[in-house]
Amino acid sequence: MRQRAVSRRAVLRGTAAGAVAAAVAGCSTGQNGHGGTAPSGPATPDPETVLVTKVIADKERIVALYRQAAAPGSKAAAVLLPFQRRHEAHIAELRRRLPRSPMPATPTPSGPTPSPTGSASPGKISIGRLREAERKAAATRPRQIGDVSPALAQLLACIGACEAAHAAALARVS
Template sequence: MPVPLSRRSLLAAAGLTTAGLTTLTACGAPDLTPEPDVAVLLGAIADEENLISLYEKTASAHPDLPESCAKALAHHREHLTVLRKHYLPGTGGVTATPTAVSSPAPAEPPADRSAALALLRRTEKTSATTRLKDIAAVSPGMSQLLASIAACETGHATALSLA
């Protein structure tokens, strides 16, 4: 024979259930919002990939480019390697979107060597500016890395101006 539950018993059970759900939500539910570092990191990775692609395409189209282009390409490959080491797959969450990619790679570099170098300079400057803007949104450790990359990209732009 079923035992009738009192109103007091039902309210106590509901209170325990609510407290239990609150506790589970606080410590067990995954947060699908990515940390700012993740979105910025994904944007920086995309920029480095685009810069590498641009340098490779430009070097193929203009084999007589200055040595500073080969050095810049090597630096961008190093940047990409370091940035990828900081990204843990799956940490982006469902809503992770990169910051605006500052240097979309063109389909083909300009046929004119001077125009190609000018494009590389502009792209380096734009990417450096984007990294500096990103610094405000990330942790101190990530901001140091991005500042270093921005400084390197500014150096590339200057070296290309002298080429």
């Protein structure tokens, strides 16, 4: 059997027809609701995941302040450690709300937490500064619960109440 030679023009026509068919197929399945998958591109992050990640970062900064204020062996350590532990419990609960992924959403420090300002040394954080950080955090929570799921709104409200209680309790610490 003899094979017929294919001309360059026939190859180009076939390629063009394939490209048109692929383009039409792509248009009819992705975005107009007839099934298929949407075009690939960067996925928009879930707003609740973004919020939880931000709250975790804020809580980690507060924990770092407590660690600096309550240097091991200091008089303040015994008083401030329960406050710090409650913030760490909040962080753990917030992390449970993050989607599982191969990479952690927020980095977990492997060593001591760095100073939030970069210049403060251990023991240089005042009770007043802790109280102000707690007050600001508590004041932020009501603005964060407006457009979130009821479960997350409840958690954020509870965290805010705890932060407000911390601010009030720190006012009595000398």
